[in-house]
Amino acid sequence: MSKVSVGFKLNGKEVTASIEPDLLLVDLIREVFGLTGTKVGCGEGECGACTVLLDDKAVNSCLVLAARVDGSEVITVEGIGSYDKIHPLQEAFIAEGAVQCGFCTPGMLLSAKALLDAKPKPTADEIKEHISGNLCRCTGYSKIAAAIEKVAKGDHA
Amino acid sequence: MELTYHRPKTWPDLLDAIGGLNDYAFVAGGTDLLVKLKRNSFITQNLVDISAVTELQGIAEAGGKITIGAAVTHARLIHSSFIRERAFVLAEAASRIGSPQIRNTATIGGNIVSASPAADSVPALMVLDACVEVDSQGQKVYIALPDFFQGPGKTLLTKGELITAVRITALKPKEGASFIKLGKRKAMAISVVNGAAWVRVENGVIEDVRLAVGAVGPTPLRLPAVEEWLKGRQAGSGVLDDAGKMAIQYARAISDIRSTAEYRRDMVEIVVKRSLGQALQRAGGECAYE
Numbered sequence: 001m002s003k004v005s006v007g008f009k010l011n012g013k014e015v016t017a018s019i020e021p022d023l024l025l026v027d028l029i030r031e032v033f034g035l036t037g038t039k040v041g042c043g044e045g046e047c048g049a050c051t052v053l054l055d056d057k058a059v060n061s062c063l064v065l066a067a068r069v070d071g072s073e074v075i076t077v078e079g080i081g082s083y084d085k086i087h088p089l090q091e092a093f094i095a096e097g098a099v100q101c102g103f104c105t106p107g108m109l110l111s112a113k114a115l116l117d118a119k120p121k122p123t124a125d126e127i128k129e130h131i132s133g134n135l136c137r138c139t140g141y142s143k144i145a146a147a148i149e150k151v152a153k154g155d156h157a
Numbered sequence: 158m159e160l161t162y163h164r165p166k167t168w169p170d171l172l173d174a175i176g177g178l179n180d181y182a183f184v185a186g187g188t189d190l191l192v193k194l195k196r197n198s199f200i201t202q203n204l205v206d207i208s209a210v211t212e213l214q215g216i217a218e219a220g221g222k223i224t225i226g227a228a229v230t231h232a233r234l235i236h237s238s239f240i241r242e243r244a245f246v247l248a249e250a251a252s253r254i255g256s257p258q259i260r261n262t263a264t265i266g267g268n269i270v271s272a273s274p275a276a277d278s279v280p281a282l283m284v285l286d287a288c289v290e291v292d293s294q295g296q297k298v299y300i301a302l303p304d305f306f307q308g309p310g311k312t313l314l315t316k317g318e319l320i321t322a323v324r325i326t327a328l329k330p331k332e333g334a335s336f337i338k339l340g341k342r343k344a345m346a347i348s349v350v351n352g353a354a355w356v357r358v359e360n361g362v363i364e365d366v367r368l369a370v371g372a373v374g375p376t377p378l379r380l381p382a383v384e385e386w387l388k389g390r391q392a393g394s395g396v397l398d399d400a401g402k403m404a405i406q407y408a409r410a411i412s413d414i415r416s417t418a419e420y421r422r423d424m425v426e427i428v429v430k431r432s433l434g435q436a437l438q439r440a441g442g443e444c445a446y447e
Contacts, residue, residue: 002159020160022160022162022194022204024191043195045188045256045259051258054261058257059258059261060256060258060259060262063187063192063262064187064191065184065191065204068206068208070164111258129344132256132257132345133256133257133258
């Protein structure tokens, strides 16, 4: 296959890679850059475990060709906080008990971040709608929605 | 398999990219196509990504018609104040497609060209009298949406042809439209039955009407016989009931993993009745657009 060069901003840092044209964004993130916070669940855009932000929008990285992100900005769960200071959403997820097995959590956090970045004070219904593409089989969603609502209200700012 | 990726940014670049190629496929959002590529149920030597082509991104109105570029995402339709004002039913249908993540990448052109009988944008487009603009070897060809679909996954497009835009008729005063979807759950559900209605009402009389239902036949269907029957009638609940019952006979529903043919036929009545009722309400301005 003829390789494709991509240059993009990954979690704030300019990176480049030479990749196969059919490589998926999730595999670029996990296999080439070693950022394994982004999960592969269904691989078909049903579960949202692979959610990342592409130019500030939540996308399923399992359904985006890596070659497409040339010139774009990608944010994964590793890029939303630091080891010294985790993101307010991460704090709230912990405080509210919104994490059980943790597999959906990175995707949930990024869907929530996309929402709060675009609309800092969403309604409860808007929160539910924005995480509707992220499946969680442990929590029943209410604690996740409560955690997001707390951040929106400034309780974890 | 040798695969090459192309990502033109303009229409001339796109023509350059496909110029010397024999075997190529267009990809826009990729939310359907990449699943097929992964399953090896679709194979090509050249992927031509049209999602960045400037000329395919527009939403513009001229003479009461709205032209939407093929690469416009569902999220853009939902958030476009212009679409919300002039063709709300399309934003309504787009908001029921997939998930926020899917809607951020999947495109209107892709939803049409995938030709799923259950495609949610299609009934809304059909009642807005949509036609697709196809580029065929440099010529623009316009095809009415109901004629475009030939069966599940099958359209009139031939090799090398590309949908460049879809053109719809904007709503005017005294007109209303509505989209209804029945799925197994509210989000991330392929429609069991969907449908849309558009009406123009004058002094309580239905002057003109368009109805479409999806997931109850090999392609989404217009219901011309029911539409003809409705024209000239006084809008009222009895008329809605009769129109819904009449629609059942035109459904060619099948049973699959999502539902049974019998249930789908029953739901055609409900979807027609509800979408028509809501369209009438919206035409009357009593609860416009909500």
